[in-house]
Amino acid sequence: xxxxxxxxxxxxxxxxxxxxxxxxxxxxxxxxxxxxxxxxxxxxxxxxxxxxxxxxxxxxxxxxxxxxxxxxxxxxxxxxxxxxxxxxxxxxxxxxxxxxxxxxxxxxxxxxxxxxxxxxxxxxxxxxxxxxxxxxxxxxxxxxxxxxxxxxxxxxxxxxxxxxxxxxxxxxxxxxxxxxxxxxxxxxxxxxxxxxxxxxxxxxxxxxxxxxxxxxxxxxxxxxxxxxxxxxxxxxxxxxxxxxxxxxxxxxxxxxxxxxxxxxxxxxxxxxxxxxxxxxxxxxxxxxxxxxxxxxxxxxxxxxxxxxxxxxxxxxxxxxxxxxxxxxxxxxxxxxxxxxxxxxxxxxxxxxxxxxxxxxxxxxxxxxxxxxxxxxxxxxxxxxxxxxxxxxxxxxxxxxxxxxxxxxxxxxxxxxxxxxxxxxxxxxxxxxxxxxxxxxxxxxxxxxxxxxxxxxxxxxxxxxxxxxxxxxxxxxxxxxxxxxxxxxxxxxxxxxxx
Amino acid sequence: xxxxxxxxxxxxxxxxxxxxxxxxxxxxxxxxxxxxxxxxxxxxxxxxxxxxxxxxxxxxxxxxxxxxxxxxxxxxxxxxxxxxxxxxxxxxxxxxxxxxxxxxxxxxxxxxxxxxxxxxxxxxxxxxxxxxxxxxxxxxxxxxxxxxxxxxxxxxxxxx
Amino acid sequence: xxxxxxxxxxxxxxxxxxxxxxxxxxxxxxxxxxxxxxxxxxxxxxxxxxxxxxxxxxxxxxxxxxxxxxxxxxxxxxxxxxxxxxxxxxxxxxxxxxxxxxxxxxxxxxxxxxxxxxxxxxxxxxxxxxxxxxxxxxxxxxxxxxxxxxxxxxxxxxxxxxxxxxxxxxxxxxxxxxxxxxxxxxxxxxxxxxxxxxxxxxxxxxxxxxxxxxxxxxxxxxxxxxxxxxxxxxxxxxxxxxxxxxxxxxxxxxxxxxxxxxxxxxxxxxxxxxxxxxxxxxxxxxxxxxxxxxxxxxxxxxxxxxxxxxxxxxxxxxxxxxxxxxxxxx
Numbered sequence: 006x007x008x009x010x011x012x013x014x015x016x017x018x019x020x021x022x023x024x025x026x027x028x029x030x031x032x033x034x035x036x037x038x039x040x041x042x043x044x045x046x047x048x049x050x051x052x053x054x055x056x057x058x059x060x061x062x063x064x065x066x067x068x069x070x071x072x073x074x075x076x077x078x079x080x081x082x083x084x085x086x087x088x089x090x091x092x093x094x095x096x097x098x099x100x101x102x103x104x105x106x107x108x109x110x111x112x113x114x115x116x117x118x119x120x121x122x123x124x125x126x127x128x129x130x131x132x133x134x135x136x137x138x139x140x141x142x143x144x145x146x147x148x149x150x151x152x153x154x155x156x157x158x159x160x161x162x163x164x165x166x167x168x169x170x171x172x173x174x175x176x177x178x179x180x181x182x183x184x185x186x187x188x189x190x191x192x193x194x195x196x197x198x199x200x201x202x203x204x205x206x207x208x209x210x211x212x213x214x215x216x217x218x219x220x221x222x223x224x225x226x227x228x229x230x231x232x233x234x235x236x237x238x239x240x241x242x243x244x245x246x247x248x249x250x251x252x253x254x255x256x257x258x259x260x261x262x263x264x265x266x267x268x269x270x271x272x273x274x275x276x277x278x279x280x281x282x283x284x285x286x287x288x289x290x291x292x293x294x295x296x297x298x299x300x301x302x303x304x305x306x307x308x309x310x311x312x313x314x315x316x317x318x319x320x321x322x323x324x325x326x327x328x329x330x331x332x333x334x335x336x337x338x339x340x341x342x343x344x345x346x347x348x349x350x351x352x353x354x355x356x357x358x359x360x361x362x363x364x365x366x367x368x369x370x371x372x373x374x375x376x377x378x379x380x381x382x383x384x385x386x387x388x389x390x391x392x393x394x395x396x397x398x399x400x401x402x403x404x405x406x407x408x409x410x411x412x413x414x415x416x417x418x419x420x421x422x423x424x425x426x427x428x429x430x431x432x433x434x435x436x437x438x439x440x441x442x443x444x445x446x447x448x449x450x451x452x453x454x455x456x457x458x459x460x461x462x463x464x465x466x467x468x469x470x471x472x473x474x475x476x477x478x479x480x481x482x483x484x485x486x487x488x489x490x491x492x493x494x495x496x497x498x499x500x501x502x503x
Numbered sequence: 504x505x506x507x508x509x510x511x512x513x514x515x516x517x518x519x520x521x522x523x524x525x526x527x528x529x530x531x532x533x534x535x536x537x538x539x540x541x542x543x544x545x546x547x548x549x550x551x552x553x554x555x556x557x558x559x560x561x562x563x564x565x566x567x568x569x570x571x572x573x574x575x576x577x578x579x580x581x582x583x584x585x586x587x588x589x590x591x592x593x594x595x596x597x598x599x600x601x602x603x604x605x606x607x608x609x610x611x612x613x614x615x616x617x618x619x620x621x622x623x624x625x626x627x628x629x630x631x632x633x634x635x636x637x638x639x640x641x642x643x644x645x646x647x648x649x650x651x652x653x654x655x656x657x658x659x660x661x662x663x
Numbered sequence: 664x665x666x667x668x669x670x671x672x673x674x675x676x677x678x679x680x681x682x683x684x685x686x687x688x689x690x691x692x693x694x695x696x697x698x699x700x701x702x703x704x705x706x707x708x709x710x711x712x713x714x715x716x717x718x719x720x721x722x723x724x725x726x727x728x729x730x731x732x733x734x735x736x737x738x739x740x741x742x743x744x745x746x747x748x749x750x751x752x753x754x755x756x757x758x759x760x761x762x763x764x765x766x767x768x769x770x771x772x773x774x775x776x777x778x779x780x781x782x783x784x785x786x787x788x789x790x791x792x793x794x795x796x797x798x799x800x801x802x803x804x805x806x807x808x809x810x811x812x813x814x815x816x817x818x819x820x821x822x823x824x825x826x827x828x829x830x831x832x833x834x835x836x837x838x839x840x841x842x843x844x845x846x847x848x849x850x851x852x853x854x855x856x857x858x859x860x861x862x863x864x865x866x867x868x869x870x871x872x873x874x875x876x877x878x879x880x881x882x883x884x885x886x887x888x889x890x891x892x893x894x895x896x897x898x899x900x901x902x903x904x905x906x907x908x909x910x911x912x913x914x915x916x917x918x919x920x921x922x923x924x925x926x927x928x929x930x931x932x933x934x935x936x937x938x939x940x941x942x943x944x945x946x947x948x949x950x951x952x953x954x955x956x957x958x959x960x961x962x963x964x965x966x967x968x969x970x971x972x973x974x975x976x977x978x979x980x981x982x983x984x985x986x987x988x989x990x991x992x993x
Contacts, residue, residue, distance in 0.1 A: 038651075045715035045742065046651060052724065139863045166556055173549035174513065177520065180542045183747060186855045188833035189778055190527035190538035193520060198753070201746040223580045226619040324882065325860045329714065336716020340724060342959065346882045391615035392632075395608045396639070398588055402595065402604075403643055407653040409745055415592040422585075423576070430572035431506065450857065453535035457854045458827065458869065528779070532841070532853055532989065533832070652741070 012359040013366055018061040022363065025065020026370045030378075032066075033073020036085045036211050036404040040070035041329040048337055056341045056356070060363050063334055068120060068367040070330075071273065071313055072375065075112040075306060080105055080385050081397055083215040087206060087274025087443050088309040090436065091281040093214060095294065095301030102297055105383040110241040111299055112306040113375035114248065115255055119307035120368035122259035123266065123314025127321075128361050132350060135322035138267050143454035144465050148475030149268065150444040150451070153279055154437065155479040159486045160282035161434050162291070166490075168437040171428060175441025176448070178204060185450045186457075199413035204421070208414050209442055211401050212421025217429055219394050220422070226390060240376040243299075251303040254284055258307035265308075266315015272328050273309040274443040278436050280308035314364065321345050321357060505571020506560060510553045517546045580618050587611055599658015604640035609633050701935040705763040706737045709926075712751025712767065714744045718879060719924065722795050723767055725956050726964060729947035738943075747771065749781050752927075756787060760929040762936035765791065768925035770835045773980045777987035778833060785976040788927035792941040792972045794948060795924035797962040799839055799895040800906070802880050803872040804865055805888055812843075812893045812912040815872060819849035829856040829864055829873035836874035839895055839920050841989050846914055865889065876922055878961030895920050901958065919982040923965065925972060941969050 013019070025047075032043040043066045051059035074089030079096035092112060099108040126134070141149070158168035182203030184190040194200035243251075258280045265276040284304035285294045294301050317334075319325040324346030326332035335345050343349065343356060350357040385393075405414050429435055455465040455472075466473055524539035560566045577585065591607040612632050616624050624632070647653045707730075711723045723740050730738040743751035748771050758764035766788070775781035803809045809818065819826045828851040830836035840853055856864055856873060862883055864870045872892070877900060883889040884903075893912045894900060909917055926944065928937060947953055948964035957964050967975070 041714070042651075042653075048715050048724070049740070052728070139867045142864060142867065142869045166552060166559070169552045170510075170549065170556060173545050173552060176545045177517065177542065177549060180545065183780070184527070184538035186535050186832055187530040187533040187538055188747070189530045189533075189780060191780070192527060192538055192542065193523060198746065198749075202750070220576060220581050220584065223584050223615070223618075224575070224578075226580065226615060319860075319863075323863060323866075325863055333714065333716035336721055339716075339721050339960070344882050347886045347888065348882050351886075389619075391612050391619055394584075394615060395611035398591075398611070399604050399608060399640070399643070402592065403600070403647065403655060406595070406600075406655055407647060407651075409750070410654045411745075412592075412596045412656075415595070419589060419592065426576050427509065427573055430575075431509070449541040450855075452541065454855050454857075457535045457852070530778075530832075532837075534852075535855065 006358070008355050009358045009362050012057050012355070013061065013362050018058055018363070019366070021058050021061040022065035022367050023370050023374070025062045025067075026069040026367060026374050029066040029069020029071075030073035030076075030371075030374065033070040033075075033085050034077045036077065036083050036207065036215065036401055038404060038407065039086050039207070040067055041333055042407075043070050044330055044333045044337070048333070048340070051337050052340060056343065057359060057363075059337060059341060060360055061367075063337055064360070064363040064367045065370065067313065067330055067334065068310075068364065068371045069374075071310055072113070072116045072120075072371050074309075075116065075375075076109065076382050079108045079112060079302075080382065081215070081393075082218045083397065083401070084210055085207075087210060087272065087439060088277055088312070090210060090214065090274060090439050091277040091305035091309075092302060094281065094305075094436075095297050095299075097218075098295070098297035099302070100383075100386060104297070105386055106241050106379050107243075107299075108297075108302055109379045109383060110243050110376060111247070111251075111302045113241075113372055113379070114243050115251075115258070115303045115306035116310040116375075117368055117372035118255045119259045119262055119310035120313060120371070121365065122256075122307070123263040123311040124361060124365045124368060125314075126263050127314040127318055127364070128358070131318050131322045134267055134318050138319045138323065138325070140471075141268055142470075142472075143451040143458060144468055144470055144472035145475075146268070146447055146472075147451040147455055147465075148470075148472030148479075150271070150275075150447040152475040152479040152482075153271075153275055154440060154444060154448070155482055157278055157282045157437050157440050159482050160286045161437070162286075164432060164434050165486050167433045171433045171435070171438040172441040174424075174428075175438040176445045178209075179442050179445030180449070185446065186453045197413070199411055202409075204417060204442075205408055205414060206442055207408055208405050208418050209421050210439065211405060212418045213425030213428075213435055213439065215397065215401050216418075216422040217426040219397060220426060221430075222390065223394065238380070241379045242376050247299060251299060254300050254303045255307040257283065257287075258304045259311040262308035262311025263315040266312030267318050271447070272316075272443065273312040275440060276312045277305035277309040278440050281305045281436070310368075317361075317364065321349060321360065323347065504567065505573065506566075506569065507557060509571060509573070510557060514550060514553060517549055521546045580615075583614060584611070587614070595658075596656045597658060599660050600655040601637075601640045601644050601660055602658060604643070605633075605637045608636035608640065612636070701933075701939045703734065703736045703762060703936075703939065705761070706739055707734070707762065707940070708764045709738050709740045710751045710755050710764060710766045711740055711742050712744065712748035712769065713742065715742050718876060719767065719769055721960065722797075722924070722957065722962055726794055726947060726953065729950050729953040729964075730943045732950070733943055733946040747775060747780070749775065749783075752781075752783060752788075755927070755929055756783065758929050760789070760931035760933075762928055762932055762940060764929065765940065766927045768927050770922050770924070773976075773983045774833065774835065774838065774987070776980065777983035784980055785927065785973070788930055789932040789937055790969065790973045790976055791926040791928055791937050792944050792969055793923050793925045793965050793967050793975070794944045795922075795957075795962060796965040797922040797924075798877045798900065799836060799874055799920060799922055800877040800880055801839075801872060801874050801892045801895070802865065802884070802889040803892060804868055805890045806868070807871065807890070809872070809890070809892060811907070812909075815892060816843070816847045816849055818871075819844075819851050820847070823850040824852050826872075827852045827854045827870040829854050829861065829870045830875075831856050831858045831861075835920060835922055838983070838986055839874050839917075841986060842917055842920060843914070845989070846916075862889075876961070881961045900961070919979050923975075925976070937969055 029043055032038040044063055047066055074085040077083040077085055078089040078092040079100050082093045082097040084090045084093055096108045154172050158165050161168045181193045183201050184192050191201055261280045262276040265271045281304055284300055285291050288300055316328050316331045320331040320335050326335050338345050405418055459465045524542050527538040529537050591603055595603045613624055644655055647655050709727045711720045713719045727738040727740045743754050748769055752766050755764050755766035776784050809815045828840050830840055832855045854870055865873055884891050891906045893907050893909055895909045895917055897908050897910045945966045948966040953964055
């Protein structure tokens, strides 16, 4: 262990982590620039570095990017990635009430908590948890993803049906593009090559969240909210009382985040949305969710950062990357001559632990960096709207172009602006819509894979597996919520009679 | 009423997609149900949920009379913003990022200032925002292309 | 040892350079040499049509490093991702034909063309040459009873359509599975694997075996979790001499299943530019450090002439057209 500390705690490595965190934070803020891009851009530099410095830089970038999304989500309602979508629900209203610094400090602390939690889990249980991940085949993935979609809808109390409609619209739009598995059918592209890749998730998120908010505010330009004066403190951390109150919320969020992170492909978007739905359901004051409550920030920020450690588990222990970023990190390790996989923790335990320790340090630096920069970040909301809105639009446009350098992305961006606006303003919840986009590929691929594995859907349902259990659970939840919605109606009906 | 029209439009599109999915090419080694399986399941589910929703709306007076928000999006200042942004998006490739963004920032800031304060910006302020608009877009362009090696449209300013 | 090798390589290269000088003086056709009449002025962009850090990106980055070593300009790797690798090709197709932008030709292009999902062939580009050889391998779980390819084939023969052989559908391993089926007249249950998590399916015995690049499965074979039944090539891999080649396993005519990566320039690129880059490939592929670095990943640098490569492309495209009929029908 001493060797591990000595590996990372050198001036060079620490400054590289800090550099990574600072750059990553900027990448996380700007929509379109995200962790995969940041790490990929760093690849050529790490190429010429030693192993440990390159790990330090990359882990710093990774943590910085994941946490950086917090700032733009809270202050501008622009989630840079799917992972920050849930943060906008309570973070943005809070910032609008002039409590931006508070929201950011909550988010920073929850991120820190989630990151450290999953790091400890990673260190202690990586090989064990990796074996659980192995147990997840196509049918289990299908079950998990389908259940996640249903849970998020069912927990939208009163809006379950609208949520399900939003899920179906999301899933349907997600099928546009080259068909998976067979790879021979270009679905609903009508001969347009640019559509073969389908709609880009980041474009959809920007279209559905960032633009409708601007359009909405433009209607009320004259209403000027005087932002509360930012107290001039050196740094911002939530009070001990807040932390104590939210400990349970953060713990649950971290567990959800780590668990979902382990499953390759699910990612931070699913984790934070499910954690948010779960926290709302179990909260004593669910009515406060969505109006700017602390709980709503703590639950999702702890979850999305906890996915980082989770995603590293199958990558380090199995050589199976959990998401795009970890895939690139694995590539970077390969370029350094380290092959992540079952042999790594056995043959090179020091390097294995050094990687985890670098993540640990990166989380600490991230927290320190954020609490000191909150003061400056929060000033964004003081910029007059007539400057802010054009600038945000410019950032979004540049971000979308930078994804694929394809102007067609901008065209359908406008389509999603309209869809997002209609859904949001008419009480069709957006989080099931986005989650359908995040998980749509997983649901379809694994449903069809299960069919090839077991012969048919019916035969898949006869497998003794957690997948089967989840499918039944999902159906049961739907029936239960339909029954409950009608029971309320029966009661009202009876009351009216008497 | 509006919500019913919205659902009807979605339903028409969904049914259309259902029929289009019939013409997808099929791979003979693919035993997973084919490219059209999943979209069809989703379309059936979507129609099912929308039928339930329609019944609920029809049987509930409150729901039936609820205003469906749609046209608000295309009114007044919002329309100007949407059209302005659309023009920006369409011109960004042929004219280049720097030119379109400078003009867009300048024009949109002026318009929103007018909308918020009911007065035009002073000449001096105009000069400042024009200059900073050019600087910001040029800075963005150089940062993306030179530092990050991410391409942004160069357009007619070939020397950049 | 390493130094001696390096010295040898340098010695071997001296004639090449000497030849280069001679060529310049006589202004002979711009062939064979790095410092011939054509001198690049712009950096060369090596477009990888897949994401950074992937199985195609890593060899490309290593190789580009050694190409830079022998060139006056820098060879930079850029990833243009999308449409199963086709986005990169389309982008390069539009680029100026001056040799400053090249596309890595993955094995996927001929397959996609044969399946009717790609609209371009090597004829829409100026083929430069092959630079990488990697070998496919068939693996099963080490706990399984399949000790050789014959065992696996016999099992498939006994229970047609039930032995689950995995591959990412539409990639080279799918074609390899079909080739095994055709040659041995058996039928597997060809299941689809997700590109990101192939090993867990076999580790947990949900499938019976799968085919993937040797570099990707190497570590599981070393850790004793997988057993490699055969490599789809006729050359033994150094250090793994006990693994039978496909010739030894009784297969013929499988040459097109080699995972060979090439390099294409936009159509209309002058011949001397193509020759210049082809020669860069030659020099890099003979570099001892490059060979060592690639071998550590279970792959090897390669080189052939422009004419030979173009001919290979022709046969590969034709062969895939044939086999694809087994997938799309007609």
